[in-house]
Amino acid sequence: MPVSFLARVNQYMGSLFVPVATAFSLMSAPWLLLPFCFGCSQVRSRSGALIGLAATLGALFGYWAMTLSPIEGVHISQFPQDVFALIYTNARWLIAGLITGPVYGLLGQRWRTRRWWLSAVLAAGPVLLEPVTRVLNLEYGPPLAYVAEVTAGALVAAYFAVVAVRSAGRMMPSH
Numbered sequence: 001m002p003v004s005f006l007a008r009v010n011q012y013m014g015s016l017f018v019p020v021a022t023a024f025s026l027m028s029a030p031w032l033l034l035p036f037c038f039g040c041s042q043v044r045s046r047s048g049a050l051i052g053l054a055a056t057l058g059a060l061f062g063y064w065a066m067t068l069s070p071i072e073g074v075h076i077s078q079f080p081q082d083v084f085a086l087i088y089t090n091a092r093w094l095i096a097g098l099i100t101g102p103v104y105g106l107l108g109q110r111w112r113t114r115r116w117w118l119s120a121v122l123a124a125g126p127v128l129l130e131p132v133t134r135v136l137n138l139e140y141g142p143p144l145a146y147v148a149e150v151t152a153g154a155l156v157a158a159y160f161a162v163v164a165v166r167s168a169g170r171m172m173p174s175h
Contacts, residue, residue, distance in 0.1 A: 052105015
């Protein structure tokens with residue numbers, strides 16, 4: 001599944017011991033774009049929410065599978081007890097995913113079907129603002145990672161603005 005592959009790549013980046021790669025792997029806001037993008041493929045609200053949930057859970061399980069893999073130094077004999085420990089220590093991320101997956105899937109569906117401006121704000125906003133919140137919480141990392149995330153957020157916001165303007169132009173009555 002491509003979603004779990006992306007999660008495994010993210011997990012691998014964090015194990016490289018390269019500060020910028022580690023900073024990229026610790027970013028959480030871009031994970032919200034995953035269920036959003038999957039939600040954009042749906043025309044019905046319920047389907048958007050469900051596919052957003054499935055994408056988020058697939059990404060989490062892929063990330064956790066990589067965490068418990070031999071690449072991360074985990075021996076296969078420790079697998080059963082490590083699964084329970086991993087789920088216990090990551091329960092907050094699982095709960096967050098159970099909420100944000102369907103919500104962002106629905107936001108993606110609403111963007112596709114209605115060009116709902118709130119969808120655009122809630123998709124681009126966290127990517128733009130996550131570096132700001134990290135600095136305000138005195139969590140300093142490589143500036144390149146923060147600049148990259150803010151740039152990505154600005155590009156996402158610009159995309160939404162261009163699409164919204166084009167959509168509005170098509171909806172205007174011609175004389």
